[in-house]
Amino acid sequence: MELKFERIAGRSKPFYLLSCGLAGLVAAGVYSTWLMHDQGLHLSGMSSRIPWGLPIVMAIFYIGLSAGSLVISSLYGVFGKLEYKPFARVATYMALLLMIGALLSILTDQGRIDRVVVEPFSHFNFLSMLSINPFLYSSYILICAAYLIVMMAGNEKWTKILALIAVLWAILVHSGTGAIFGFVPRALYNSPLLPPSFVAAALSSGTALMILVILALFRLTGRPLDKAPVLWIGRLLAVLVLIAGYLVLVENAHRLYAHESRAAERFFLLGGAHSLLFWGGLLLVGSVLPLLILFHRRAGASIRWVAVAAVMVVAGVLCERYLIVIPGLAYPPDLFPGWTITQSPIEEGIASYAMSLYEVLQALGVVALMGLLFLWGLRTLRLLPTEARRPTEFPARAVAIGCP
Amino acid sequence: MGKTMERRKFLKTGALVGAGAAGAYGLPLLTSLRASAGNALAPSAKCRWGMVIDLTKCPPNCTACVDACKRENNVGSTGDRLRDIYRIRKVTIESTLAVGVAPKAVPLLCNHCDEPPCALVCPIKATYKREDGIVIVDPHRCMGCRYCVIACPYNARHFNFRENDQRPNPAYPKRQRGVAESCDLCAHLLDQGKQPACVAACEGIQAKALCVGNLNDPASEISALIRNHSVKRLREDLGTEPKVFYIGL
Ligand code: SF4
Numbered sequence: 001m002e003l004k005f006e007r008i009a010g011r012s013k014p015f016y017l018l019s020c021g022l023a024g025l026v027a028a029g030v031y032s033t034w035l036m037h038d039q040g041l042h043l044s045g046m047s048s049r050i051p052w053g054l055p056i057v058m059a060i061f062y063i064g065l066s067a068g069s070l071v072i073s074s075l076y077g078v079f080g081k082l083e084y085k086p087f088a089r090v091a092t093y094m095a096l097l098l099m100i101g102a103l104l105s106i107l108t109d110q111g112r113i114d115r116v117v118v119e120p121f122s123h124f125n126f127l128s129m130l131s132i133n134p135f136l137y138s139s140y141i142l143i144c145a146a147y148l149i150v151m152m153a154g155n156e157k158w159t160k161i162l163a164l165i166a167v168l169w170a171i172l173v174h175s176g177t178g179a180i181f182g183f184v185p186r187a188l189y190n191s192p193l194l195p196p197s198f199v200a201a202a203l204s205s206g207t208a209l210m211i212l213v214i215l216a217l218f219r220l221t222g223r224p225l226d227k228a229p230v231l232w233i234g235r236l237l238a239v240l241v242l243i244a245g246y247l248v249l250v251e252n253a254h255r256l257y258a259h260e261s262r263a264a265e266r267f268f269l270l271g272g273a274h275s276l277l278f279w280g281g282l283l284l285v286g287s288v289l290p291l292l293i294l295f296h297r298r299a300g301a302s303i304r305w306v307a308v309a310a311v312m313v314v315a316g317v318l319c320e321r322y323l324i325v326i327p328g329l330a331y332p333p334d335l336f337p338g339w340t341i342t343q344s345p346i347e348e349g350i351a352s353y354a355m356s357l358y359e360v361l362q363a364l365g366v367v368a369l370m371g372l373l374f375l376w377g378l379r380t381l382r383l384l385p386t387e388a389r390r391p392t393e394f395p396a397r398a399v400a401i402g403c404p
Numbered sequence: 405m406g407k408t409m410e411r412r413k414f415l416k417t418g419a420l421v422g423a424g425a426a427g428a429y430g431l432p433l434l435t436s437l438r439a440s441a442g443n444a445l446a447p448s449a450k451c452r453w454g455m456v457i458d459l460t461k462c463p464p465n466c467t468a469c470v471d472a473c474k475r476e477n478n479v480g481s482t483g484d485r486l487r488d489i490y491r492i493r494k495v496t497i498e499s500t501l502a503v504g505v506a507p508k509a510v511p512l513l514c515n516h517c518d519e520p521p522c523a524l525v526c527p528i529k530a531t532y533k534r535e536d537g538i539v540i541v542d543p544h545r546c547m548g549c550r551y552c553v554i555a556c557p558y559n560a561r562h563f564n565f566r567e568n569d570q571r572p573n574p575a576y577p578k579r580q581r582g583v584a585e586s587c588d589l590c591a592h593l594l595d596q597g598k599q600p601a602c603v604a605a606c607e608g609i610q611a612k613a614l615c616v617g618n619l620n621d622p623a624s625e626i627s628a629l630i631r632n633h634s635v636k637r638l639r640e641d642l643g644t645e646p647k648v649f650y651i652g653l
């Protein structure tokens with residue numbers, strides 16, 4: 001049976017309502033971004049000691065999600081698995097949008113937005129991860145776009161080639177993003193494991209998000225969906241969560257073992273509210289519970305439970321992204337070994353960060369913009385198949401979860 | 405037959421993905437190699453500015469250098485502890501190893517590292533090391549990414565969170581919002597043959613705890629100070645090669 005990709009109608013009341021809501025959030029985001037740049041970044045919760053906050057957390061979260069989406073698309077594009085062809089277009093489109101969101105978060109986070117367009121091109125610093133990465137990101141966006149175009153044009157050969165390039169590029173992009181943190185001499189940043197663990201968490205969160213997007217799309221549009229491929233993606237997710245968890249474990253065990261990083265690691269594990277995000281968010285909700293669900297014989301075979309696990313993984317990785325950025329900055333460098341600073345005109349010692357409303361609005365604005373582009377993309381482009389069933393199977397065996 | 409073909413294809417793809425990952429790591433490695441090669445040449449410059457801070461001469465409650473710096477460089481104060489800028493600040497430190505050790509008052513500023521991590525990470529070379537060893541931010545180029553603030557292991561970098569309208573020194577530009585800020589040893593004064601504001605202020609109160617001079621000139625006062633005293637630099641183990649030397653730390 002030939003796959004047929006169709007636009008969604010997008011004429012229902014909920015569609016327009018959702019679009020309006022998202023547009024409102026985008027407007028709020030634009031306004032708060034403008035305020036922060038008109039008056040200064042002191043409106044954010046950042047300080048000279050914690051100069052990166054929510055925008056960077058969200059940026060690396062999106063970057064990660066983008067990679068995972070691309071993996072789902074590559075199941076068809078690179079590995080030629082036909083049963084994932086129905087999701088390949090949506091997945092690539094998502095990867096593209098998420099990367100745009102990431103780039104947008106980073107750009108609007110700069111102190112001088114007016115300079116980001118010219119300076120990076122005129123004074124490229126090949127030694128700076130932050131100089132290399134924007135180029136990786138923008139080229140990645142172009143590659144994803146090209147990949148999507150040839151896939152939609154039905155050019156099998158170029159789809160294969162570009163899918164492979166996109167996946168390789170995604171790994172480069174993610175290692176590069178991990179290196180922004182891993183290659184900086186701060187106690188909780190400096191780690192060669194950060195790039196690979198960044199990639200692993202990226203793949204698991206993105207795969208989880210794709211599960212949710214696929215389920216939501218087919219259900220909302222009432223298109224039939226065979227559950228076997230989704231369950232298989234669930235198993236893939238379990239493996240990815242295991243790998244990501246393993247890397248997190250090794251990294252933290254090493255930091256705890258090595259004398260020079262022990263105090264910092266203690267702060268990370270038991271030092272405050274962020275520790276709760278580590279134990280409760282990343283470990284329990286983000287790793288252990290989803291693994292229990294996905295490896296459980298019955299729960300792992302139930303779409304509903306796989307969806308629950310996917311939500312948990314996405315939430316866990318969001319915690320992980322916060323944990324990459326903030327505690328590493330909050331933990332102070334030891335300026336005087338054997339001494340402690342007891343008086344200073346600035347904040348010394350462990351620094352504090354509380355995100356401000358402006359930052360939250362800005363982040364929501366970016367999310368809303370991606371949502372809006374996604375919705376209208378579905379309406380204008382042929383991204384979603386009319387049904388997703390195994391090519392070899394009898395239609396009768398497909399479970400139409402779209403029709404309750 | 406079909407199975408083996410598939411496997412071969414799978415292996416081939418896997419190998420390519422692996423090669424991509426290797427590339428991702430190769431790039432930073434290669435670039436960092438270039439970094440150390442480039443910086444090794446720096447000390448040969450004729451003039452290499454450095455600073456000596458003699459803590460034994462620095463009165464605990466004095467902030468003459470801090471105040472003079474703020475005036476000279478138009479760095480205002482708003483009372484916001486989290487975001488106020490101190491190109492030079494004075495901290496008090498107490499020993500955690502032994503009891504009964506007297507606390508010390510220590511001026512802290514940019515160390516003008518010979519291997520400055522801040523300049524290494526700046527994506528657009530807005531932070532750079534001048535020929536004479538001064539690490540400086542170009543406020544007209546800096547795009548405010550704050551990566552340098554993060555990379556400096558001495559908390560010597562700050563960020564202009566606010567537009568600052570205080571301009572006590574009309575001869576020096578106003579500090580603008582959205583760019584990084586750190587001590588530049590008053591390069592504008594050194595270039596005119598004058599002393600940095602903090603050094604002049606310290607001399608003004610007869611303390612003479614600060615000395616700025618040419619480290620490459622064996623006849624300079626700073627070279628003599630370093631020769632004749634046991635000096636320490638902050639966190640020498642980091643390999644940043646600071647050029648601020650402390651006596652009595
Ligand atoms: S002390 Fe900090 S700001 Fe100054 S040169 Fe060294 S790394 Fe850069």
Ligand code: SF4
Pocket residue numbers: 522525526527528529530531541545546547548549550551552553583584
């Ligand atoms: S804040 Fe400015 S000086 Fe610092 S790294 Fe970014 S662009 Fe360079």
